[in-house]
Amino acid sequence: MRTLFKDMGLLLWLPITILLAWWFGSANSTSIYFPPLELILETFARDWLGPRFVTDALPSIGKFLVGFGIAAAGGVFLGMLIGLSRRLNAALDPLIQFLRAIPPPAILPIALLLFGIGASMNIAVIALGAIWPALLNTIDGVRALDLQVIDMTKSYRLSPAKRIFKVLLPAASPQIFAGLRVTLQMSIILIVVSEMFASTSGIGFYVLNSQQLFAVPETWAGTIVLGLLGYVATLVFVLIERRVLAWHRGMYNSLEKA
Amino acid sequence: MIPLSTSTISTETIMAVEGLRKSYGEAQILDGIDFTVNKGEFVCIVGPSGSGKTTLLRCIAGLQAPTEGKTMFEGVEVTEPPAKLAVVFQDYSRSLLPWMTVQENVMLPIEGRFPKEELAERVKKALVSVGLAGKGKLYPWQMSGGMQQRAAIARGLAYNPDVLLMDEPFAAVDAQTRVELEDLVLRLRDEYNTTVLFVTHDIDEAVYLADRVLVLSGAPTSVTENIETLLPNPRNQIETKRLERYSEVRARVMGLIQAAKSHASI
Structure with missing residues (x-):
């Protein structure tokens, strides 16, 4: 119990110190750019813990999840196909290298042309912009499969389904998850940027719109919402990753001990 | 003589x-x-x-x-x-799959080829034969090298090769x-x-x-x-x-x- 408090203390002392410093440092602030934290939090509570959560936050979160889902599933699926075929890999590699070199926000104008303003545009930008880390890491992970493992699957005549789901995917999973983590971060960036760029609702829209209306506390409050969204998304991802890759950590630790 | x-x-x-x-x-x-x-x-x-x-x-x-x-x-x-024909490979640490327990590894080649009860029976018998009774729920990396190779042999045996x-x-x-x-x-x-x-x-x-x-x-x-x-x-x-x-x-x-x-x- 004591160590738990100690751990929590170690984890929390800096954020708490910063919050306190911000709170007291800004308490009597008259600068319009740096309103008191109290005012920011009041705005946060008023705007984001009320109906706006349903009208603006939930749609943003929904679009982000769908976009990330498509990027992740598409990246892993296509990565498997490409990684398994030397020919496909050779044929597609130059194209993939070119496409992934395009800075993701640069596809916004074209996506806007093709999809117009709306959820499908935000989702398309995430799916197309954030797919690359998942795709490339899956290709690498699949191609790195140990030759002796391949021999084993062949000599025991494992069915294609067993080879893919029981051998190939788990073997590549540490690399796949490393890719998915970057895909997740890019998805968060792209939902915000695409909502700022062209949207009539959503958290990104709220932040940029508040700034343009010179509603400074709202601008700050929206930024905090975005920070929290990213934080929670990463936290959930890490928890899932820990569960799925428990064997990997266990093996790694056992090797370190030896 | x-x-x-x-x-x-x-x-x-x-x-x-x-x-x-x-x-x-x-x-x-x-x-x-x-x-x-x-x-x-x-x-x-x-x-x-x-x-x-x-x-x-x-x-x-x-x-x-x-x-x-x-x-x-x-x-x-x-x-x-x-x-x-069953092959037991040289490098057990690479031929056993680290994301599966020992019994899952032994079962992998024959899974779906027999009814569930027979499957469990075969796996158990193979593990007992190689002296790994009761160790089926461990992961390969939780065992010594010798035990890992026993597990790989059990996988071969459960396959019932000639x-x-x-x-x-x-x-x-x-x-x-x-x-x-x-x-x-x-x-x-x-x-x-x-x-x-x-x-x-x-x-x-x-x-x-x-x-x-x-x-x-x-x-x-x-x-x-x-x-x-x-x-x-x-x-x-x-x-x-x-x-x-x-x-x-x-x-x-x-x-x-x-x-x-x-x-x-x-």
């Missing part, structure tokens, strides 16, 4: 390697390998390192096509891994564990009535285990000698190795290997 009974071995051929050649471009690895294995026999293939043992094994297992010649398995030419093909299976374990595993394999051969083809670079191991030792030359490789050990069964690490016949065969194999090595280095 040494009793010459090699007991239960039939003269029925289960595998036949005929004129097997393998080359990679200019480099010739296997230069016409010929031998047969009888049903129930324990045959050790011993050769100097770099003699293409792994290539030979992969051709026999149907994992690699020979350049010339063929392997017959139970009367059928090998063009893909035969269903009644022939167990073992590729230097004990090369990576310590000497004491190796002795235990050698005796384990001899016992399992009787218990499961399987034919064993065992590849090794260790001369003592080959002579101790085998009914027959095939000695390979250096690359390009062929079979230089085919020696029946004629050692009495059951074998015993102390008594068998005390026999005059054991020393005789051992010296013979040693001589051939050294000749092969010096020939190769010219």
